[in-house]
Amino acid sequence: MLRPRLIPCLLIQDGGLVKTTKFKDAKYVGDPINAVRIFNEKEADELVVLDIDATVHRVEPNYERIAHLAAECRMPLCYGGGIKTAEQAKRITALGVEKVAISSAALENPQLIAEMAAEIGSQSVVVVLDVKKKLLSKHYEVWTHNGKHNTKRSPLDVIAEVQAQGAGEVVINFIEHEGTMKGMPLDAIKMFKAACRVPFTVMGGAGSLDDLGDVVAENGLLGVAAGSLFVFKGPYRAVLINYPTQAQKREKIYGRCHVQK
Template sequence: MLRPRIIPCLLIHEGGLVKTVHFKSPKYVGDPINAVKIFNEKETDELIVVDIDATANGAEPDYKLIAHMAAECRMPLCYGGGVRTAEQAKRIIGLGVEKVAISAAALADPTLVTRISDEIGRQSLVVVLDVKKRMLSRDYDVYTHNGTKNTKRSVFDVALEAAKNGAGEIVVNSIDNDGQMKGYDLALAEKLRKTVSIPITILGGAGSLDDLGQLIGRCGVIGAAAGSLFVFKGAYRAVLINYPTLAQRDEMILAALPRA
């Protein structure tokens, strides 16, 4: 039976693991390989790793780092950052990565979604949409290049387009909520869940297991992703890689999902 996935999202900046607030002020929080090893021990459902420098700098994916992470990782691994061609995506899958994520490239050329999907399989292609709420509106604009470029396109239109073109999953990341640890944008998550039929993952704002539970309760079987929640601990945000035990996850999911 399908069940919600609880997913840490790690950001790579200048070779290190960082966490941002509103996509700004990256704070170094450790070594990415060490983080992968710790999440292995904690039997994490899945892991998303995004190189936030690659696309912004027009650089190739760091295949050496990707290969190292894939070799260490004992859970499904999704990598994003700098992927602009089907050939790059195929190479990354060949290194042992389960999913490849694209963002800016998918907005620049929607046909790339189809080409990559045809090359590596729909189930291995994730489209990441970074969004900000429009002022005085219920809609959200999609941004690229670490939140610096507004495409002025609705997240719901882009999500539908990506699904139609062959994306196997949509990840929506709230720039407004990034690093705030005050909860997800549940209205956004619920509307997106009703908009597309493919799997979705929501990222941005989680600060507690209760936040994960509220998202699952509103949207059912979904990916609940977080960054700060899994790298910080306590009111002063001391750096500590953490993840709920299997028993804690089961308890939270059972409490969140509606009873038959």
């Protein structure tokens, strides 16, 4: 039976696990390998790991680190950061990573998506779009390089483009909601999901299982990713790696999956 996916998203900076708020103020929260082991024990549906240094500093993916993460991970793993070529993507999947995520590279060179799909299969190519509303507007634009560069492109146009090139999954990350734990923008999520013909994942703003359940109730089968929700606990954001039990998922998430799209 197909079910919504609840996905922890881990950010790596300077080799450590960090959590940001609106793409700023990175707080160190621990060792990435230790976090992977805990999520293994808690039987997470999937795991996303993003190296937020690699693209900004224009460095190669850290293959040694990726190999360690893949060796430890007992769930499907998606890795992103610094990937610029289909050859790099192929090398990463050869290490045991199921999906490879690109962001700025997909905007700069859309043909890369098709090249990666030819090398590793469309189902393994994930395009992450970081989006933010235009000033004094309801319309969103796509940003890159950790929210520092505005492409001034509509996410809807980019979604259509990357799907045409062969992307197997689209992830929308809401910059203004990221790390705030104040809820997710339901209307925008519904609009972007309606434009997707491929598996769709959203992240940014989840502060409770009810927030994730709200997204599922509106949109049915999709991936819902979160960072702060799965690494912090309580109003003072104490560091605690956590993930819902199967019983909690049935109560808060699966039972609300009424829309099948």
